Amino acid sequence: MKQLSSLVCLFLFIGCNSKADITDNLTAPETFAFQILDKNTGENVFSNKTYNPKKITVKNLDSDDVIPHHFVSDNDLDIIVLENVGRESEDINYSVNVGDKRIFELHVDAILVKKGLDFEYKNVEITNTVFKRDKTSGVYNILASLD
Numbered sequence: 001m002k003q004l005s006s007l008v009c010l011f012l013f014i015g016c017n018s019k020a021d022i023t024d025n026l027t028a029p030e031t032f033a034f035q036i037l038d039k040n041t042g043e044n045v046f047s048n049k050t051y052n053p054k055k056i057t058v059k060n061l062d063s064d065d066v067i068p069h070h071f072v073s074d075n076d077l078d079i080i081v082l083e084n085v086g087r088e089s090e091d092i093n094y095s096v097n098v099g100d101k102r103i104f105e106l107h108v109d110a111i112l113v114k115k116g117l118d119f120e121y122k123n124v125e126i127t128n129t130v131f132k133r134d135k136t137s138g139v140y141n142i143l144a145s146l147d
Contacts, residue, residue, distance in 0.1 A: 045146070
């Protein structure tokens with residue numbers, strides 16, 4: 001029994017780290033979801049096969065790095081999802097492209113709120129397009145010009 005108690009104490013001390021990074025305990029930042037619609041017809045450009053979702057790229061405009069994203073086609077959603085935007089408390093400048101066509105740009109000032117260890121976004125801007133945000137789902141409906 002004494003050995004078991006010693007072992008439990010050892011695990012407790014190993015698991016505690018006073019030098020833990022504060023970002024380890026933060027809630028995940030908001031997920032951004034985008035549905036690209038033909039501005040003339042209102043149809044989803046992936047559902048109607050105008051664009052191929054395999055040709056979607058998201059690029060960091062500051063570093064030219066490719067940003068990971070997901071394309072959700074389940075239940076005919078056909079949306080682009082960006083997760084962990086601003087996880088490192090930074091300014092975000094991304095372009096969302098399909099093939100060679102830049103569809104829109106996303107600019108976000110992400111700040112860390114010290115009180116609740118939560119993320120807060122200031123000045124979320126979507127440029128080079130017209131958009132509407134669905135307040136129920138949180139999805140940004142991008143009204144793309146296909147010209």
